[in-house]
Amino acid sequence: MLDLKFIRDNSEVVRRALIARNIDNIDLDGLLALDDKRRKFMHELETLRSKKNTANDEITKILKEKKDPKEKIAAMKTIAAKIDDLETKVKELDPQIESVLIRIPNIPHLSVPVGAPDKNKEVRRWGELKTFDFKPKNHIEIAESLDIIDFKRATKITGSNFIVYKKDGARLERALYNFMLDIHTKEHGYTEILPPYLVNRASMTGTGQLPKMEEDMYKLKDEDYFLIPTAEVPVTNLHRDEVLKEEDLPILYTAYTACFRREAGSYGKDTRGLVRVHQFDKVELVKFVTPKASYDELEKLVGNAERILQIFNIPYRVILLASGDLSFASSKCYDLEGYAPGMDKWLEISSCSNFEDFQARRANIRYRGKDGKVNFVHTLNGSGVALARTMIALLENYQTKEGEVLIPEVLQPYMGGQKRITGSIK
């Protein structure tokens, strides 16, 4: 959420940001008019309240002198009525202002290219595309022939775009997130968190998923709880309504969770296989940092995610997202796209964002500086990395002519020393 005062003082900056994001359903002038109206009421209201407070002090004094304050009290009744009236008016305005304010996205950072997604900029590329002396299969063919993912039965027991991992598929998945968590905690300095997969409305609002994306979330019927679309939500909200200490920053968390997304409206695109599923595993990285450090921390965060792909030797490119492709709460975002030779596609495997104080303001996450002043922290997060699509990249990059899949050396200890997936192992 942006600061209303900031919007008031920088309305042109906000207007440009909305245009850059190609958002046209925000009535900025309407908001400013409402704000103006509210401030006039507030001024009047505060004057009256001041009068009230003075009069109340006088009544107290009269009572102490054991006299009768009857006249004063009668006079105060009229003022109290006026105050009531104004309070009602302000209370009518507040939700109107709030409903616009909460839908205004974050301002893109100056380094973010302005424009539609075709303005996304590749900032670097790592690794060599693998060449095969046979026609590489896609992950669906591989998974089915090795019997490590059961697409059909997943549809039976739940519905379309769910998957069942089995045998070495399930084992590899488990190895992957264990390995990633170990790298991030032991080598990158993150603290491991295993949060709830259900969160309340305040948490979803705090990180910016609500109210805008409610139709993309799974919601419980009997409680006002949501299935998390990413560990970002519970982990960032860990410090909601808290005042952290500057000397404790940066705080770095990593968490493995399942992620649940309805993907409403995205049917027809990438619906086969593992690319777009309603439930997938992800290891997430979350940072709470001082404003001064946040852009350096973003670069480090991207580096931490890249490290995983480098270890797996998966070729990837780093994409700086243009303003039109930026998620609601983020100021700047890098996507990591890993190459999947079987599909001959670059797949988004990680997304690393700096939210500056946008989430912190919504979720009220602050820190006390060494000078004693309290201010909003900056929050960041990134996937480190998303498992389903990493699984695609691994299966397709590590496949052999014989139809087996080699297990990257670093993962072998996590799979009991096993070196390859042959399909014969139960």
Added chain:
RNA sequence: GGAGAGGUGGCUGAGUGGUUGAAAGCGGCGGUCUUGAAAACCGUUAUGGACCGUAAGGUUCAUCUAGAGUUCGAAUCUCUACCUCUCCGCCA
């Protein structure tokens, strides 16, 4: 699910209708002392908004989980919601 207790500042915790924005302690900051540190002592220390001022600062309003109500006046009384704790029940 049943019964009871409770939600107060960065933290612990006092306060049950009238200078209480809120005692005390801890923590933080500044200082005295010290070669330095600790200890001790002294001082200081909520957050947000509006207005005035170049600024230092000043004036003022709000905020004791949230919302509604009673009252001239609410941290304090009433109602509702949410949350926490204790005991009982159920349960992996």
